[in-house]
Amino acid sequence: MDSAAVEIDGSVMEGGGQILRVSAALSCITGSAIKITKIRAGRSTPGLRPQHLCGLQLVSDLCSGSLQGATIGSTDISLTPGKIRSGNHTADTQTAGSVCLLLQVCLPCALFSESSSQLCLKGGTNAEMAPQIDYTVKVFKPIMEKFGVHFDCDIRMRGYYPKGGGEVVVTVNPVKELQPVIMTERGNITKIYGRAFVAGVLPFKLAKDMSTAAVRTIRKEIKELYINIQPLQEKEKACGNGNGIIIIAESSTGCVFAGSALGKKGVYADKIGIEAAEMLLKNIRHNGCVDEFLQDQLIIFMALAKGTSRIRTGAVTLHTQTAIHIAEQLTQAKFTITKSEDELSSNINYIIECEGSGASNPHL
Template sequence: MKMDSAAVEIDGSVMEGGGQILRLSAALSCITGSAIKITKIRAGRSTPGLRPQHLMGLQLVSDLCSGSLQGGTIGSTDINLTPGKIQSGNHTADTQTAGSVCLLLQVVLPCALYADAASQLCLKGGTNAEMAPQIDYTVKVFKPIVEKFGVHFDCDIKMRGYYPKGGGEVMVTVNPVKELQPVTLTERGNITKIHGRAFVAGVLPFKVKLAHRRVPFHIYSLLSPPPVTSNLSVSGVYADKVGIEAAEMLLRNIRHNGCVDEFLQDQLIIFMALAKGTSRIRTGAVTLHTQTAIHIAEQLTQAKFTITKSEDELSSNVTYIIECQGSGVVNPNL
C-alpha cells in the first residue's frame, strides 16, 4: 500500500497530547475520506501508546467506514488509517474495562452522521468513569446542544458501569444528516433553577448534599445497582468532597457568563468545523483541549477558527468568542 505518501501526518504528542488527538483525527479521516498517519501517540503519558479504550475507538471507526487500520495494538505509538465508505447498520464496541463509553461515542457519533441510514451502536465499558464525560452529562448537557447543529441521536442506558470493572452498556441510535447547521451561542439568558443528580452505587452514604453549603440546588439521590466490585472509593475521594467539588466547578462556570462550560467547549469543535456556515460560541477561558481540537480540525478540514476576547460587564472573568467558518461537509451517501 502506498498509504504513507498520501496520508496526512498527525503528531500525537502536540499540545494536550492525549487520546483526544486520536479520536478527532480518526473521526475526521473517516468523514473526509483522507488517510491519516498518527505518530508519537500519547508520547508524554505514563503509559504511552494506545490503551484498550483508544484501540477500541479506532477499531470502531475503521469498522464503520470499512477502513484499513495498521498498528492497531495495545501500546502502539504509530497507526495508519485508510478510510472507505461509511456504513450504517449495527456496530458494537466493548472496551472490556472501565474505559469510557462516552469517549467511544465521541469518536463514532460524528462519523455515523455521514452514513446512508440510521446506525445502531452498542457501546460497552464505563458509563461513569474518571477523567471522561459521565453518561449523564452526555445525555443532559452535550445532547441538547449538539441538536442545535442538527445532530439527532437516542441513548438508552442498559446498564451502568463503574471503575474498576466497567460492565456498562449503552445503546445509541444515530440518524444521518445531509449537512450540519452552524450555531450561535452568545447569549446565555437567566438561570432560573439548578438541579443536581447524585448516583450512589449501592454502598456509599448519602452525603453529597453537603454541596448545598456552597450553592443552593436541588439534589436527586438515585440508587444504582451495586457494581461488580465493592471497591467504590475511587482515588479515596469522600462523597461530601465530591459534592463540594461539583458545586465549586458549577460556580466557576456560571461566573464567566459563557454559554458552554469548560468540558463542552472542546466537544463542540468538530461540529463547528463540519457545519456549513459560521458558528459562534461564548465561553470562559479556552482550554488546552479546545486549542488541540482546533489544531486538528484545521489540519484535516477547510474550517478556519478565530478566538477573540469579549468584553462582558456581567462576567467577573474574561470571556471569549470562538468563531468558526465551517467547512460545510455534505453527506455523499444521502
C-alpha cells in the same frame, strides 16, 4: 494511498487520546487517509491504551477502513478510510474505559452514513477523566440538537472503575449537513438539578451526604433558585461499586452547564459533593454559554457545519486548542478566537468563531 496520508503528530499540545478521536473521526468523514505518530508520547504509559484501540477499531469498522499498527502500546497508526456503513456496530473496551469517549469518536462518523446506526458501547459509564454518561445525555445531547444532530441513548447497564461492565446503546440518525450554531448570550440561570448516586455495596447515606454538601455549596452563591439533587441507589442496572454526582444548570437562552465528581477510596462523600458544586459554579461565573468540558467536544461539529458558528466560552482549554489544531489540519474550516471583556462579570470570556467546511453526506 499511503503517500497521500496526512501526518498527524500525536504528541502536540494536549497530546492525548483526544487527538486520536478527532483525527480518526475526521479521516472517516473527509475520506483522507491519516498517519498518527508519537501517540500519547508524553504520558506515563505512552501509546494506545485499550480504550483508544477500541475506539480506533470502531471507527475503522464504521468506515470499512484499513487500520495499521493498532495494538496496545503502539505509538504509530495509520487509517485509510472507505465508505461509511450504517447498521449495528459494537465496541467493548473490556475495561472501565469510557463509553462517552467511544461515542465522541463514532458519533460524527455515523452522522454521515446512509441510514440510522445502532452503536452498542461497552465499558465505564461513569469513569474518571471523561464525561459521565449523564453529562452526555443532559448537556451534550441538547446542544448537539442545535447542530441538527439527533441521537438516542439507552443506558442498559452502568459500569464503574475498575471493572467497567457498563453498556449503552446509541441510535444515531444521519444528516445531510450540520447547521452552524450561535451561542453568545447566556441569559440567567433558571434551573439547577442533579443526581447523587451510590451503586453496589456502598451505603445510601453517601448519596445523601454528596447531595446535601453540593446544595449547601451552591446556596452560598445562588440564593434564589430551588436546587434539586436527587440522592439515588442504583439497583438492577449497575455493575460493580461506585458513587458520584452530577449537577446541571440551565439558562434562559438554552445553555446547559454541569459540574460532576466521582467518589474515590478514602475521600469523604461531602467532599465529592463540594467538588462538583464548585466545578459547576466556576463554569457559571465566566458568563460563557458552554462549560469547559463541552467546549472541546463542539469543535469537530463547528468544523464540519455549513456556515459560521460562534460560541462564547470561558478560558479556552488546551483540549479545545488541540481539537482546533487537528480540525484545521484535516478540514477547510477556519477558527478564530477573540477575547471579549464582559461588563456584567469581572471575568473575561472568549468567542470561538468557525467558518465551517460544510461537509455534506454523499449518501443522502
